[in-house]
Amino acid sequence: xxxxxxxxxxxxxxxxxxxxxxxxxxxxxxxxxxxxxxxxxxxxxxxxxxxxxxxxxxxxxxxxxxxxxxxxxxxxxxxxxxxxxxxxxxxxxxxxxxxxxxxxxxxxxxxxxxxxxxxxxxxxxxxxxxxxxxxxxxxxxxxxxxxxxxxxxxxxxxxxxxxxxxxxxxxxxxxxxxxxxxxxxxxxxxxxxxxxxxxxxxxxxxxxxxxxxxxxxxxxxxxxxxxxxxxxxxxxxxxxxxxxxxxxxxxxxxxxxxxxxxxxxxxxxxxxxxxxxxxxxxxxxxxx
Numbered sequence: 001x002x003x004x005x006x007x008x009x010x011x012x013x014x015x016x017x018x019x020x021x022x023x024x025x026x027x028x029x030x031x032x033x034x035x036x037x038x039x040x041x042x043x044x045x046x047x048x049x050x051x052x053x054x055x056x057x058x059x060x061x062x063x064x065x066x067x068x069x070x071x072x073x074x075x076x077x078x079x080x081x082x083x084x085x086x087x088x089x090x091x092x093x094x095x096x097x098x099x100x101x102x103x104x105x106x107x108x109x110x111x112x113x114x115x116x117x118x119x120x121x122x123x124x125x126x127x128x129x130x131x132x133x134x135x136x137x138x139x140x141x142x143x144x145x146x147x148x149x150x151x152x153x154x155x156x157x158x159x160x161x162x163x164x165x166x167x168x169x170x171x172x173x174x175x176x177x178x179x180x181x182x183x184x185x186x187x188x189x190x191x192x193x194x195x196x197x198x199x200x201x202x203x204x205x206x207x208x209x210x211x212x213x214x215x216x217x218x219x220x221x222x223x224x225x226x227x228x229x230x231x232x233x234x235x236x237x238x239x240x241x242x243x244x245x246x247x248x249x250x251x252x253x254x255x256x257x258x259x260x261x262x263x264x265x266x267x268x269x270x271x272x273x274x275x276x277x278x279x280x281x282x283x284x285x286x287x288x
Contacts, residue, residue, distance in 0.1 A: 014038055029075070030054070043227065044067055
């Protein structure tokens with residue numbers, strides 16, 4: 001999560017979830033964003049309900065509808081504009097019973113989480129009631145970060161949000177911060193960002209050792225086709241060779257961005273780092 005929009009939150013949730021599901025883990029993705037962009041990343045826009053079921057469950061209890069088998073081992077609770085109504089309801093409820101409002105999502109997920117190895121929440125930017133519900137339900141938080149000042153302020157907002165629910169969810173931990181939308185040669189920019197995070201958190205270990213490079217063409221192609229980065233890479237690899245197109249022996253129907261492979265590689269590395277950090281944290285918890 002991040003308090004700022006446009007920092008790759010939805011794409012990170014979709015791609016990490018998709019990669020881990022493809023690796024055999026049972027994964028549930030929960031779209032808490034009224035924009036519902038997770039549907040575009042995963043290509044299920046025609047199956048979603050605009051967040052109606054999730055909104056009703058947040059407001060009145062009960063289990064939400066699940067979109068089953070969006071990918072093998074991957075199910076989704078759809079988001080969308082109906083979540084604006086849920087946010088308004090929870091905001092009003094918090095005036096009377098703050099704990100109950102913040103625990104609405106945790107209560108909802110308790111009935112389904114046992115069916116999955118991992119539940120990933122796609123959090124909206126700047127929506128206080130839904131963000132509060134997310135951090136009250138989560139075990140770990142991953143913060144995508146661009147290198148601009150406003151994004152760094154978004155990290156501070158996440159830390160403050162986490163602190164605000166420590167009484168309700170004392171097990172919540174910051175799993176790490178991952179740089180997104182960076183250039184491959186931005187070493188000085190990375191160093192400055194690392195220094196800022198060290199100043200904020202007292203250590204640079206919070207920063208993932210890899211980043212996700214900027215590749216607008218790949219991001220656009222993925223959403224247009226409803227494919228994740230590794231799926232786009234796979235699709236493009238099956239396309240005709242350039243000389244076959246030149247000779248008229250094949251059509252360039254599968255043409256796509258050259259950056260797809262690099263972005264897929266970045267996201268795979270991030271997914272592996274997420275699983276590694278969770279394993280380390282759980283091992284430390286067991287041995288504590």
